[in-house]
Structures are given as structure tokens and as C-alpha cells.
Amino acid sequence: MIFFQQLLNGLQLGSIYALVALGYTMVYGIILLLNFAHGDIIMVGAYVSWVVMSRLQLGPITAVFASVLMCTLLGVVIEKVAYAPLRSAPRLSLLITAIGVSYFLENGAQLIFGADGKNMNAIFSIPNLTIGSVTLSSTALVTLAVTIVAMIGLLMLVHKTKMGKAMRAVSEDMGAAQLMGISVNATISFTFAIGSLLAGIGSVLYSNIYQMATPTMGSMLGLKAFVAAVLGGIGSIPGAMIGGFAVGFIETFVSAAKIGQQSLSVWRDAVVFAILIIVLVVKPTGIMGHKVREKV
Amino acid sequence: MNGTRLVDFPSHSKIPERDIGVRPILEVNGLGIDFGGLTAVEDFTLTIGRTEIAGLIGPNGAGKTTIFNLLTKVYQPTRGAILLDGKDTANMTTVQVCHAGIARTFQNIRLFQDMSVMDNVLVGMHQSIKGSLASAMLRLPVYWKEEKRARQEALELLSIFHMQDMAGAQAGSLPYGAQRRLEIVRALATHPKILLLDEPAAGMNPSETGELMENIREINRRFGIAIMLIEHDMSLVMGICEGIAVLNYGRIIAKGTPKEIQRNPEVIEAYLGKGRGD
Numbered sequence: 001m002i003f004f005q006q007l008l009n010g011l012q013l014g015s016i017y018a019l020v021a022l023g024y025t026m027v028y029g030i031i032l033l034l035n036f037a038h039g040d041i042i043m044v045g046a047y048v049s050w051v052v053m054s055r056l057q058l059g060p061i062t063a064v065f066a067s068v069l070m071c072t073l074l075g076v077v078i079e080k081v082a083y084a085p086l087r088s089a090p091r092l093s094l095l096i097t098a099i100g101v102s103y104f105l106e107n108g109a110q111l112i113f114g115a116d117g118k119n120m121n122a123i124f125s126i127p128n129l130t131i132g133s134v135t136l137s138s139t140a141l142v143t144l145a146v147t148i149v150a151m152i153g154l155l156m157l158v159h160k161t162k163m164g165k166a167m168r169a170v171s172e173d174m175g176a177a178q179l180m181g182i183s184v185n186a187t188i189s190f191t192f193a194i195g196s197l198l199a200g201i202g203s204v205l206y207s208n209i210y211q212m213a214t215p216t217m218g219s220m221l222g223l224k225a226f227v228a229a230v231l232g233g234i235g236s237i238p239g240a241m242i243g244g245f246a247v248g249f250i251e252t253f254v255s256a257a258k259i260g261q262q263s264l265s266v267w268r269d270a271v272v273f274a275i276l277i278i279v280l281v282v283k284p285t286g287i288m289g290h291k292v293r294e295k296v
Numbered sequence: 297m298n299g300t301r302l303v304d305f306p307s308h309s310k311i312p313e314r315d316i317g318v319r320p321i322l323e324v325n326g327l328g329i330d331f332g333g334l335t336a337v338e339d340f341t342l343t344i345g346r347t348e349i350a351g352l353i354g355p356n357g358a359g360k361t362t363i364f365n366l367l368t369k370v371y372q373p374t375r376g377a378i379l380l381d382g383k384d385t386a387n388m389t390t391v392q393v394c395h396a397g398i399a400r401t402f403q404n405i406r407l408f409q410d411m412s413v414m415d416n417v418l419v420g421m422h423q424s425i426k427g428s429l430a431s432a433m434l435r436l437p438v439y440w441k442e443e444k445r446a447r448q449e450a451l452e453l454l455s456i457f458h459m460q461d462m463a464g465a466q467a468g469s470l471p472y473g474a475q476r477r478l479e480i481v482r483a484l485a486t487h488p489k490i491l492l493l494d495e496p497a498a499g500m501n502p503s504e505t506g507e508l509m510e511n512i513r514e515i516n517r518r519f520g521i522a523i524m525l526i527e528h529d530m531s532l533v534m535g536i537c538e539g540i541a542v543l544n545y546g547r548i549i550a551k552g553t554p555k556e557i558q559r560n561p562e563v564i565e566a567y568l569g570k571g572r573g574d
Contacts, residue, residue, distance in 0.1 A: 161432040162418070162425045169408050169419045176406040179368055181394035181423045181486050 004134055006256050007249075012140035012209065014248020015147035019202035020225030021232065021240035022154065023075075023195030029171040029235040030191045031087075033094045037078060037101035039222015041196055044105060045071040045203025046213035047113060050120045060123045067207075068200035075196020076189055084185065102219070109215040117214040124208055143205045150201050151241055157194065158237060167191055171235070220269075224251070227276045233289025242287055247272055302539055302553055310551070312538050315345030319382050321397075321490045321522040322367070327376035329366060336362050337546045340376065344490065344539070349516055350524045351537030353557075355566060359546040360526045361403055364492050368400055369393045381489055395423055397489030401479040401496060403526075409468030413459065413478055416467050417450040420485025453481045456518075457511060473504055477511070484515065491515070493525040497532050505529055509536050534558065542566065 020042065027035045045067040052063040082101050086094050126138040158164035169177040170187045178184055206221070207213065224247060232243025251272055255265040279286060302310035311320055320343045327340040337359045344350050352360050365371045367378060369390045378385045380396050388396065399420075408416050418425070425446050431439045454460045457477040462470065467478060476496060483491055496512070497505045509532055516523050527533050533540065534554040542550040542557060544566040550557055557563055 157429075157432075161429060162422055162427070163429055163432075165411070165415055165419050166422055168411055168415075172408045172410060173406050175370070176402070176408070177419070178390040179370070179394060179400060180420050180482065181391055182419065183391050 002256075005136075006252055008136060008140045008144075010249035010252035011245065012137070012143045012248070013252055014245035015143045016202050016206050016209075016221070016244075017225050017228045017247050018241050018244025019147055019150065019198045019205070020221060021228040021244045022151075022237065023199045024226055024229040025232070025234055025237060025240040026167075026191050026195045028229070029237075030167065030188055031083070031094070032091055033083065033098060034226065034234075035195075036095070036098045036222065036226075037082075037105060038195070038199060039218035039220075039225065040102050040105035041071050041074055041078075041199045041218065042203040042206060042221055043109060043213065043215065043218035044074055045200050046207045046217065047109060047118070049123065049204065049207045050118045050213045053123070054118070054120050063123060064204050067204050068197060071200030071203055072193050072197045075192045075199070079189060079192040084188075102222075106215050106219065113213070113215065115215060117212045119212050120207065122208055122211055123204060139209055143209065146201060146205060150198060154194070154198065154237065163187070163190055224272055227272055229286075231275060231279050231286055233286030236286070236288040239286055239288030247275070250275065310539060311343055311345030312348050315347055318346045320344060321346050321348075321381055322524075323379040323382075324367075325377045325379075327363075327366060327373050327378065329362065329371055329374045335546060337366065340366075340543075340546075340548060342541055342548070342551070344522050344524060346522060347516065347520055348522050349512065349536050349538050350522070351533045351540040352524060352526045352543060353528070353530075353533055353540060354543035358543040360543055361494055362546075363543070364400055364494055364526065367393075367492065368398055394486055397487075398492065399483035399486045399488035399490075400492035401476070401483050401494055403494040403498065405472075405475050405479060407467045407475055407478060407482070409466070411467055412463070413454070413465050413467055413470070414447065414450055414463040416478060416482050417453060417485045418446060420482040421446055421450065421487075424487060450485065453484050456484075456514060457481060472499055476500070477508075480511075480515075484519070488521060490522040490524060493523065493527075495526055495528065497527055497529045500529075502531075505532055508532070512536055 020039065023038050023041075024035060027033055027038070048067040048070045049063045052058050052066045053060060078101055082097050083094060086097060122139070124139070124142055126142065128138050129136040129141065158167060166177070166182045166187045167190065169180065169182060170184055174184055177187070225244065228243035228247040229240050230243070231246055232239025232241070251268045254268045254271045257264045301313045322342070322344040324340060324342045328338045329336050340363060342350075352363060354360055362371065366373050369385065369388060380393065380398060383396060385393055385396070408419060411419070425442060427439050427442045451460045451463065454463060457474075457480070459474065459477060459481065462474065467475065470478060476499075480491075480493065480496065493512070497508055500508060512523060512525070513536060515521070525533070525537070537554060540552065540554060540557045541548050542560070542563050549562045549566060550560045552560070
């Protein structure tokens with residue numbers, strides 16, 4: 001029974017990691033940028049939920065829409081202001097800029113909201129499901145269901161629509177895509193919008209679970225999602241999904257495991273980052289990643 | 297077709313007789329580009345008729361692909377003007393030039409290798425496929441109708457090269473010759489008025505080249521578009537081109553019909569070097 005509940009916990013945590021990892025992987029796929037500000041978008045989304053629900057006393061539905069919309073806009077604005085001017089700059093400049101944006105958002109939030117956490121109510125409150133002797137967390141079920149719907153939507157978008165085809169074309173060969181009449185700037189903006197929209201959904205789900213917003217909440221979440229994206233194979237959409245769930249499971253099971261009387265939960269972050277090191281050493285392309293094409 | 301009479305067109309260029317009276321598709325005047333201190337192309341002036349098949353030849357490094365990059369605005373010209381269908385392209389981007397009617401293929405194949413053959417062609421049709429994101433996500437009837445039309449058109453284009461049965465295959469897995477042909481189909485999918493082919497016969501055997509010549513003629517006739525090709529295979533160039541320009545060290549050294557080019561002493565010298573005693 002405990003195993004089953006832990007499995008569900010793993011799926012819940014994995015869902016969040018997967019949603020965030022998708023944003024990492026899509027942005028990397030298209031402009032080869034590790035967008036380290038991506039996790040902080042989730043933090044901004046959490047504060048938006050808090051402002052809407054606790055300060056403005058508006059309903060949870062408004063909070064969900066405001067939060068997702070704000071995250072999407074923020075992603076697009078960050079790209080336009082911070083990354084677009086560096087389109088032809090070395091990738092390292094872009095990476096450093098991303099770290100700068102991340103600090104800017106964290107410190108901006110601290111300046112506005114203060115360093116202490118802000119508590120909020122659960123966004124959805126549904127009673128837990130009890131089947132026989134097993135109690136299933138409704139929050140976990142909602143999180144998992146929303147994530148699966150978002151992933152199906154994303155796969156349809158990428159494979160069935162012309163914008164999706166444009167995204168794949170730009171990520172394979174930006175120059176050739178332009179010569180086929182595809183606007184690279186519009187496609188990159190669109191990619192950031194979709195990645196940030198998924199982060200917004202992740203933010204709502206995360207706030208619903210932990211019910212608290214702090215200025216630095218996005219950085220650890222972002223790093224774990226980054227590990228998930230690398231494990232799955234950075235640049236690969238199915239890879240980010242698999243990697244997200246894998247990291248979620250591993251973290252949950254390490255937290256729950258015991259050796260004798262000693263709980264291993266303090267080791268969970270260390271184990272996740274050990275995965276990053278192992279993947280980078282053993283198979284840097286990850287589970288679903290492409291072989292790097294040799295340029296002759 | 298290989299006896300087309302070229303007639304004088306203002307600005308000391310010649311175009312096929314049948315294209316007189318319609319606006320030339322391309323009028324290039326005094327085009328030049330410098331890379332740092334190096335002049336790669338200088339004073340390139342050429343007019344291409346509405347339905348002409350034109351050739352651009354010259355030794356390696358003469359600047360032929362640079363001309364294609366200038367026409368498609370991959371490079372910004374340092375000097376000169378390009379009129380595409382009468383419109384000045386000076387302030388256009390690569391994307392806008394594509395929408396205005398130039399499409400091209402690449403010397404080293406640049407297909408979207410991980411995508412299917414069909415998707416490669418559909419990417420070419422990006423601009424002409426109507427329908428919003430919402431209609432696509434909600435699977436509205438508009439979306440299905442448009443999707444069906446686009447796929448139908450893509451299959452028709454693929455059928456020029458008898459490739460309709462490969463539509464589901466991954467582009468990168470195709471044999472070399474088929475990849476070259478797919479690049480032409482993808483370029484045609486953008487509905488160009490002029491098609492630029494960069495060494496379309498490279499790596500092909502004589503029988504494949506012969507087939508390609510037929511295909512190029514068919515595209516020219518069926519779509520009524522101009523074709524400009526860079527090619528080293530002289531049987532192809534002399535076989536299908538109506539007007540030929542010869543480039544050496546970034547400058548045009550000769551222009552004319554295949555017959556005129558073959559007899560031109562400067563061209564012979566550029567290709568074979570100066571004879572002893574000359």
C-alpha cells in the first residue's frame with residue numbers, strides 16, 4: 001500500500017519535473033540555450049497565484065488563468081529582451097545572460113515580496129479518493145491528469161500543426177528554414193511561449209501541492225528539471241517527459257527508503273545530481289538524444 | 297528547346313524571344329559584395345526571362361554560390377540592385393524574398409533530415425497553408441480541409457519525381473539522389489517564380505543526370521517558372537540552358553547561348569588555362 005502511494009507521489013513530482021523539463025528541452029532544441037531562467041518563471045507564476053487569491057481575494061479559476069498567462073508572457077518577453085539581441089553571439093554569452101535573468105527574477109521577487117515565503121490556499125480542493133484500504137491523493141491524480149493532457153496537446157502541436165513543423169524545421173536548420181519562408185523570430189517566440197505556458201501549468205500544479213511561494217523556489221526546481229531534460233536527452237520532447245518522471249520516481253523512492261533506522265531522505269538531492277554527473281560521463285546524449293552529427 | 301533564340305533586352309542582356317513583352321523575373325544590376333577587403337563578386341549584371349532556363353558556370357571558387365546567397369539575401373550586397381519581378385529586394389529579408397518568389401536548393405544537401413518526406417514538403421508550403429493554431433488544435437473542419445489540400449498538393453509535387461510512395465519515409469534515410477530531388481520538391485512547394493538550383497546533378501550518374509534534365513524541363517514548362525542553375529556537368533548545362541553566364545574571379549567573363557559560350561576563347565582559357573604560344 002505504501003509502495004502504491006509512493007508510486008503516485010513519484011508520478012506527481014515527476015509530472016512537475018516533466019512539464020518544466022519540456023520548456024528546457026524545447027528552448028535548447030531551437031536555439032541551443034540552457035535557459036536557466038526557466039525555473040524562475042515558475043516562481044513568478046506562484047506569486048501571481050498568491051496575489052490573485054490571497055491579496056485580491058479572487059477565485060482559484062482567475063488565479064490559474066492569470067498565472068499561466070503571466071508565465072507565457074514573461075517567457076516571450078525574456079526572449080525578446082534578453083536573448084533575441086544575442087542571436088548571433090556565442091552560445092556562452094547567451095548562457096551567462098540566462099543566469100543573469102534568473103538572478104534578476106529571484107532578486108526582483110525578493111525586493112517586491114520580501115524574503116519570507118507567502119502561504120496560500122490550495123487552488124483545487126477535492127477530497128482524496130479511498131479505494132479499499134488505499135487512499136489516493138486527489139492532488140496527485142489531478143496533477144498527473146493535467147500533465148498528461150498537456151503532453152498530448154504538445155505532441156499534437158509539434159507533429160500535426162504547421163507551427164509545429166516550423167519549430168522542428170528551425171531547430172534542425174535555421175538557415176534552410178528561413179529560405180523556405182519560415183520566420184525564425186516568430187518561431188522562436190512561439191517556442192518560448194509554449195515552453196513557458198507549460199511552466200505556467202507546472203507552476204499552478206506546484207503551488208497547489210506546496211501552497212507556498214518563495215523567491216528562490218524556482219532555482220532548485222529548475223535544476224532538477226534540467227537534470228530530467230539531460231537524462232531524457234536534451235532537445236528531445238519525449239526524452240523530457242521520460243526524464244521528468246524518472247527523476248520524480250528516483251527522488252520519491254530515495255526519500256522513502258531506509259537503511260536500518262536511518263532514513264535516506266537527506267540524500268535525495270545528492271542522488272538526483274549524481275544522475276546528472278553519471279549521464280554526462282556515460283551517455284551525454286541521454287536516453288532519447290540524438291547522436292551529434294559530425295560536421296565535415 | 298535547345299535552339300532558343302536570345303534577343304536583346306535593355307541593359308545589355310539577352311533573354312529568350314518568348315519572354316519579350318513580359319517583365320523579366322530577375323534583373324540584377326552591378327551587384328557586388330566585399331568580405332573584409334576581399335571582393336568576392338563584382339559588377340554582376342544579368343537579366344533572366346520569365347520562363348528562361350539559365351545557367352551559371354565557372355571554375356571552383358568563382359563566386360557562383362555567393363551569387364545565390366546574394367539573390368536570397370543570405371548575404372547583403374555591398375553594391376548593386378536586384379529586381380525580383382520588378383520589385384527591389386534591397387530592404388527585404390531572406391524570408392520576404394522567399395515569399396516574393398525565390399526558392400533554392402543547396403550544393404550540400406540541407407533537408408530537414410529527421411522529418412518525413414511529406415513534412416519536408418509541407419514546411420516548404422508553410423506560407424501558403426492557411427488556418428490558425430486554434431483551428432488546428434480544435435481540429436475544426438477548416439483545418440481538415442486545408443490539411444487535405446496541402447497533402448494533396450505535396451503528393452502532386454512529389455509525383456514529378458515519382459516520389460509519392462516515399463512520402464512517409466524519413467528524409468535523412470533516402471538515397472542520395474532522392475534527397476537531391478526532394479530538395480527540389482521542397483523548393484517548389486514555396487510556389488516560386490524562379491527556382492535556383494545549386495549543382496543539382498552533383499554526384500549523379502549519366503542516366504540519373506539525363507532524367508534530371510527531363511525533370512527540370514518539365515518543371516519549367518508545367519509551372520511556367522524561370523530556373524537558374526549552377527552546374528559543373530557540361531552535358532546538363534549545354535543540354536537545357538538557354539542563356540549561360542560564365543563567372544571567373546567574381547566577374548562575368550561571358551554571356552550567351554550554349555553555342556556562343558562553347559566557342560568563347562575567354563571561357564576556354566578560364567577552364568583550361570592559356571595555351572602555349574598564345
